[in-house]
Amino acid sequence: MLTLYSYPPLFGVADNNGYGLKVFAFLKLAGVPFVHEHLFDASAAPRGQLPYVTEDGETIGDSDTIIAHLTRKHGVTIDAALWxxxxxxxxxxxxxxxxxxxxxxxxxxxxxxxxxxxxxxxxxxxxxxxxxxxxxxxxxxxxxxxxxxxxxxxxxxxxxxxxxxxxxxxxxxxxxxxxxxxxxxxxxxxxxxxxxxxxxxxxxxxxxxxxxxxxxxxxxxxxxxxxxxx
Incomplete structure (x- = not known):
């Protein structure tokens, strides 16, 4: 199962950091199932930064790299028609x-x-x-x-x-x-x-x-x- 690790929620949004919330929203809009785990300490994350995802033994950090990876792996099409x-x-x-x-x-x-x-x-x-x-x-x-x-x-x-x-x-x-x-x-x-x-x-x-x-x-x-x- 795909797992998203990001900072905790605050003020009614799923992540109080823009990058983690961006990946969260992308996954929801793309319809890709995932588990969301919240962390306060990013020291064990790739490059010491959140968010990151794990799936099938692979760990991917950086919000843009995550989105590109998920688009390829899961065949996400929400950007397919863009010129x-x-x-x-x-x-x-x-x-x-x-x-x-x-x-x-x-x-x-x-x-x-x-x-x-x-x-x-x-x-x-x-x-x-x-x-x-x-x-x-x-x-x-x-x-x-x-x-x-x-x-x-x-x-x-x-x-x-x-x-x-x-x-x-x-x-x-x-x-x-x-x-x-x-x-x-x-x-x-x-x-x-x-x-x-x-x-x-x-x-x-x-x-x-x-x-x-x-x-x-x-x-x-x-x-x-x-x-x-x-």
Whole structure:
């Protein structure tokens, strides 16, 4: 049986990390059966990163590599009708979501205005965690942000990057249907992974305010959420 290993749920979504939620949504939209296991510690994962999947004695990490592998192995067809221009758009959007990831993470772990609310919500849903452990994770993430670069920005500078990414997504996502037509494809799963972790996030960060002000992003997110939940 295919098993997806990813971070735990939070705020009503199946994974509080955009990459794991992206793979989760892809599997659901593609109709591939799987077992979902949640981890707090990624140290044993490939490259020390979640998500990863195991199947038939094989372990695959990295969300894009996972999706490509599953598409081949399980004959997934949700992207089969896309033409080359649409596939190029998918690659560009996927790379931009990598940028948005850092700003989203910054808003939870780095920004002093929002971290206490995030920490308390995480402990409320996962009581096996404590403030000391989450503060240690915060210190670890601060090092990641510094070496990646986002940690050297002021909050306003960091959010300006994320809001610029969201502005592009708001222009890409249609008011009806999905990015490439009436049926969702893998890029919709990718968008959901990140937008859901903003939209369903009850703490009023600048990213949350932007998404809430754009009905097309909210509609798209809630449509995918309905399709993959339950």
């Amino acid at each position: 080359s221009e649409q596939r190029r758009t998918n690659l560009l959007v996927t790379r931009m979501l990598d940028d948005l990831y850092w700003v989203m993470s910054y808003s939870r772990w780095k920004d002093d205005r929002f971290y206490p609310q995030f920490r308390d919500a995480f402990m409320a849903q996962h009581p096996q965690l404590d403030a000391a452990g989450l503060d240690k994770a915060r210190d670890y993430n601060a090092q990641r942000y510094y070496y990646q670069g986002i940690g050297r920005y002021t909050p306003d500078q960091a959010y300006a990057r994320g809001l610029a990414d969201l502005e592009v997504l708001a222009e890409l996502v249609p008011t009806e249907g999905y990015v490439h037509g009436p049926a969702p494809t893998s890029i919709d799963a990718g968008l959901y992974g990140f937008i859901a972790n903003i939209h369903f996030y009850p703490i009023q960060t600048p990213l949350k305010a932007f998404v809430s002000a754009h009905p097309n992003l909210v509609r798209h997110c809630e449509a995918i959420h309905s399709a993959v939940s339950g």
